[in-house]
Amino acid sequence: MGEQPIFSARAHIFQIDPATKRNWIPASKHALTVSYFYDATRSVYRIISVGGTKAIINSTITPNMTFTKTSQKFGQWADSRANTVYGLGFASEQHLSQFAEKFQEVKEAARLAREKSQDKTELTSPALSLTSPQILPSPIISSNGPGDDKLFRSQSADMEMTTERERIKKMLSEGSVCEVQWEAEFFTLQENNNKLVAALHEANANVEQWKKQLAAYQEETEALRLRVSELESQRGASDLPIVVKGESTPALEELEQLVKAKDEELQQLKSQKGSHWEAGSECEETHQKVQDLERRNGDLERRLTLAERSLSETLSEREKMHQEVAKVAEIMDMKIFELSELRQDLAKLVESN
Numbered sequence: 001m002g003e004q005p006i007f008s009a010r011a012h013i014f015q016i017d018p019a020t021k022r023n024w025i026p027a028s029k030h031a032l033t034v035s036y037f038y039d040a041t042r043s044v045y046r047i048i049s050v051g052g053t054k055a056i057i058n059s060t061i062t063p064n065m066t067f068t069k070t071s072q073k074f075g076q077w078a079d080s081r082a083n084t085v086y087g088l089g090f091a092s093e094q095h096l097s098q099f100a101e102k103f104q105e106v107k108e109a110a111r112l113a114r115e116k117s118q119d120k121t122e123l124t125s126p127a128l129s130l131t132s133p134q135i136l137p138s139p140i141i142s143s144n145g146p147g148d149d150k151l152f153r154s155q156s157a158d159m160e161m162t163t164e165r166e167r168i169k170k171m172l173s174e175g176s177v178c179e180v181q182w183e184a185e186f187f188t189l190q191e192n193n194n195k196l197v198a199a200l201h202e203a204n205a206n207v208e209q210w211k212k213q214l215a216a217y218q219e220e221t222e223a224l225r226l227r228v229s230e231l232e233s234q235r236g237a238s239d240l241p242i243v244v245k246g247e248s249t250p251a252l253e254e255l256e257q258l259v260k261a262k263d264e265e266l267q268q269l270k271s272q273k274g275s276h277w278e279a280g281s282e283c284e285e286t287h288q289k290v291q292d293l294e295r296r297n298g299d300l301e302r303r304l305t306l307a308e309r310s311l312s313e314t315l316s317e318r319e320k321m322h323q324e325v326a327k328v329a330e331i332m333d334m335k336i337f338e339l340s341e342l343r344q345d346l347a348k349l350v351e352s353n
Helices: 093-124 126-134 146-174 177-237 250-352
Strands: 003-016 024-026 032-039 044-051 054-060 074-079 084-089
Touching: 003 044, 003 093, 032 093, 044 093, 054 074, 074 093, 177 250
Parallel strands: none
Antiparallel strands: 003 024, 003 032, 003 084, 032 044, 044 054, 074 084
């Protein structure tokens, strides 16, 4: 009752295979809520996820835990108390980053809580804190003493912890990232497949309903036609005056109107049934026309580019011709000017002679 949720996220939960220590085993078929909880009575942080009535994750966070991102949407951490490795597959990279940041914050809070609890124990036992500096380490004299037994036990515990850490690191390094990504994508595809199957069932149910409605209308129309034939036979056998051709009674007219209405409904249903196929064929024809238009448009664009290129070449050649004509005109003007000067000189010579 003292625990309070701090942060929650939805993810696919996996656990490492205890037999191979290499493959991941999905702990849930769908994405579940994974939450950080804080137990104020014991100053403990935990990660909890519940599926139905069973706790799939119940991991107490310690300062030496590490949350590792193995891909853009997958992260994992090792729990030595539960002797397993948990993996979480998120829907986006942002959700994974938020969960990892919260893991780091909670781990730091757990470290501070442990230091505070250690400080409290030291303050509550002053006699031990005073006498502890006076105890000097003594060499091992006998392997049967109680002190030696404690020393051997602590060394063996440290060795077990180091081997456990090495085993967990090896297990994390050997974990296949591709397999995790494939499994997460598999569950996503499975959810999409379930949605598509549900939509397909719904469409099939609608088709079946239309078929039943069509059959009911056909049966009702057939029954009305039989009723009309019976009425006509009864009218012919009775002593009532014969109706002139072209005339009809109100009941017969009403029945004929009902038959016409049912026939129209049948035609509408048949047109609705065939509209799907017609729409598909029309869509294919339209798609073909669009492709033809795109092809023609591409040809026209190529022709336009060729025409623009030839036009630019023609304009450049015309510009060169204009430049050459201008040069020739300048030369002709110079020649005409020289000729006029020669004529003036010749006229002066004639006058002088």
